[in-house]
Amino acid sequence: MAAEITMIVTLVLIWLSLLVSLTTLGGAIHFWLRRSQKLVHITPLPSYPTVTIVVPAHNEEIVIAQTVRAIMNLHYPADRVEILLFADNCNDHTAREMRSVAELPQYRDRNVRLIERTGSGGKAGVLNDALAIAHGDYLGVYDADAMPERNALYFLVREAIANPFKYMAVFGRNKTRNARQNFLTRCINQEIVVTQRIQHCAIWHMFKIGRIPGTNFIINTDFAKSIGGWSNGALTEDTDISFKIMQSGKLIALAYNSEAFQQEPERLRDYYFQRLRWAKGNYQVVIHNARLLFRPSNWRVKLEVLYYSATFFWFDAAIILSNIIFLTNICVLIARLFDHNLSIPFTFGDGNSSIMQILLLNWMLMIILYVLQIFFAMSTQFGQATTEQIWIGLASYFTYSQLFILVSIHAVASVFLDAVLHRNGSVWVKTKRFDN
Amino acid sequence: MTDSVITVFWWVSVVITVFFAVAVVVVFVCLWITYFRVERTTLEQKRIDEGYAADDEEAWE
Numbered sequence: 001m002a003a004e005i006t007m008i009v010t011l012v013l014i015w016l017s018l019l020v021s022l023t024t025l026g027g028a029i030h031f032w033l034r035r036s037q038k039l040v041h042i043t044p045l046p047s048y049p050t051v052t053i054v055v056p057a058h059n060e061e062i063v064i065a066q067t068v069r070a071i072m073n074l075h076y077p078a079d080r081v082e083i084l085l086f087a088d089n090c091n092d093h094t095a096r097e098m099r100s101v102a103e104l105p106q107y108r109d110r111n112v113r114l115i116e117r118t119g120s121g122g123k124a125g126v127l128n129d130a131l132a133i134a135h136g137d138y139l140g141v142y143d144a145d146a147m148p149e150r151n152a153l154y155f156l157v158r159e160a161i162a163n164p165f166k167y168m169a170v171f172g173r174n175k176t177r178n179a180r181q182n183f184l185t186r187c188i189n190q191e192i193v194v195t196q197r198i199q200h201c202a203i204w205h206m207f208k209i210g211r212i213p214g215t216n217f218i219i220n221t222d223f224a225k226s227i228g229g230w231s232n233g234a235l236t237e238d239t240d241i242s243f244k245i246m247q248s249g250k251l252i253a254l255a256y257n258s259e260a261f262q263q264e265p266e267r268l269r270d271y272y273f274q275r276l277r278w279a280k281g282n283y284q285v286v287i288h289n290a291r292l293l294f295r296p297s298n299w300r301v302k303l304e305v306l307y308y309s310a311t312f313f314w315f316d317a318a319i320i321l322s323n324i325i326f327l328t329n330i331c332v333l334i335a336r337l338f339d340h341n342l343s344i345p346f347t348f349g350d351g352n353s354s355i356m357q358i359l360l361l362n363w364m365l366m367i368i369l370y371v372l373q374i375f376f377a378m379s380t381q382f383g384q385a386t387t388e389q390i391w392i393g394l395a396s397y398f399t400y401s402q403l404f405i406l407v408s409i410h411a412v413a414s415v416f417l418d419a420v421l422h423r424n425g426s427v428w429v430k431t432k433r434f435d436n
Numbered sequence: 437m438t439d440s441v442i443t444v445f446w447w448v449s450v451v452i453t454v455f456f457a458v459a460v461v462v463v464f465v466c467l468w469i470t471y472f473r474v475e476r477t478t479l480e481q482k483r484i485d486e487g488y489a490a491d492d493e494e495a496w497e
Contacts, residue, residue, distance in 0.1 A: 008445055015452055022459055029466045036473035039481055348442055355442070358449045365456035372463045379471035382478035 003346045007325060011359070013318035018366065020310050025373055027202030032380050040257055042075075042151060045158055051218060052082040052136030053153075056126035060144035061093045063263060068101040070147040072110060075154050082136050083112045086126045090116070094144075121232035124240075128229045134221055143215035145263040146174060155258035156218045164220075168250040171210055171217035172258025173200070181266050186392050187400035188264040188271070190374050193384065197377040200254060203307075209300050210252030212245075214238040216260040223250065236281025243289050246300045272407065279411035282312055287415070316408045323405065370397055 053071055057064050071083060085102070087095035095116050102112045119125055131139060138160060142148055152172055159170045173196040179189035196213075203209045212219075214237075227244045230237045245252055265271040286308045292301050325346045336342045348355045374393040378384040417423070 362453045
């Protein structure tokens with residue numbers, strides 16, 4: 001009986017998670033059906049607020065020059081832009097690379113400051129330092145590997161000034177610039193496109209909820225100061241400040257036309273540790289904000305906590321249980337080759353075959369929906385919806401997606417041990433960059 | 437576990453499976469509509485952007 005209850009609970013949890021996913025997909029479909037015929041016109045803005053662009057860079061000599069050049073070439077009045085380049089605790093030639101671009105003849109009259117920082121706090125520390133010295137009405141952030149497209153900042157500002165009293169931050173999207181490097185980067189590209197073209201668009205469209213993605217966003221400088229800036233040392237400072245903004249009742253708007261190219265990990269090890277940091281950071285933020293579910297707080301924060309819980313807790317728990325059931329039955333089936341008296345532990349008794357047939361069909365449909373979701377996200381981007389993406393999507397279901405289970409288990413164990421052993425769990429593992 | 441619980445679970449599974457099947461068809465149709473619209477709009481956008489490129493550069497100077 002316990003086995004049957006476990007199977008039913010697992011399936012119900014998976015179905016509930018899928019219901020959340022399907023709701024999100026439905027929102028994204030509605031969003032894109034309405035926007036897929038809209039032409040974009042770059043017209044002069046009614047006003048051009050000043051923007052301080054911050055580039056936090058820690059040992060980024062490989063990619064920083066391209067990023068600085070892309071920022072210098074942004075399609076925004078040059079006299080309205082202040083650029084703060086932070087070489088944060090670098091022991092390579094990041095500062096030299098930054099200087100080499102900033103001193104090019106065509107950029108000599110630009111308002112650029114290069115700061116060789118030695119303080120603590122990681123990226124959040126850099127952003128807080130920048131907040132203290134920024135002169136702009138808005139603070140814009142581009143990671144060292146994020147190359148914005150020419151109109152990226154224009155679109156962010158255009159959205160911000162559309163409702164300046166409500167939109168305290170605006171975020172764009174990030175595209176994978178090394179998507180075609182290998183199978184891993186192809187899978188990451190699909191994941192990024194799905195996250196940004198489906199999840200971000202849907203939750204903005206349906207609930208006016210935005211998530212600061214860590215790069216390619218602007219935030220109102222005075223507002224950022226009023227909420228105390230970023231939490232120093234946070235593993236996912238972007239998720240953390242997103243919750244702070246929503247808790248204040250203000251909005252993080254989506255400018256879906258604002259795009260930047262970022263570099264993704266090309267090796268499994270780099271990918272694993274980057275995602276481990278993200279998962280740990282998100283667990284920390286969700287645990288920290290879980291109390292808000294039961295206290296008077298902004299409804300968007302409650303919804304976000306529930307959404308993150310769905311992704312990182314109950315869906316994970318269901319998948320792990322489901323895998324345990326599957327592997328246990330497989331092991332017993334193999335053992336039965338040697339001992340015919342063994343009985344399979346997880347079955348539904350007499351009604352087993354009819355339930356298993358319907359569940360097999362159910363699982364096949366889930367896989368088809370998974371691939372369709374990826375392909376839908378790809379179809380919202382010119383030239384990305386190719387047959388190759390279908391095969392990659394299908395292969396990623398059985399390979400790349402399963403890695404998330406390992407990352408989640410590792411992250412939960414790590415967060416738990418950090419709490420029990422009172423150790424500092426906010427240690428950054430730097431993502432390796434590649435020269436491509 | 438009683439047979440009635442298993443029967444209820446079987447029916448729930450059938451309903452959810454039918455729901456997924458309908459969702460697959462709906463998503464598939466919407467996907468193709470979006471795909472064709474995005475391809476057409478992007479090509480049109482490119483033509484417009486090329487036409488405006490020179491004037492646009494001057495406006496930013």
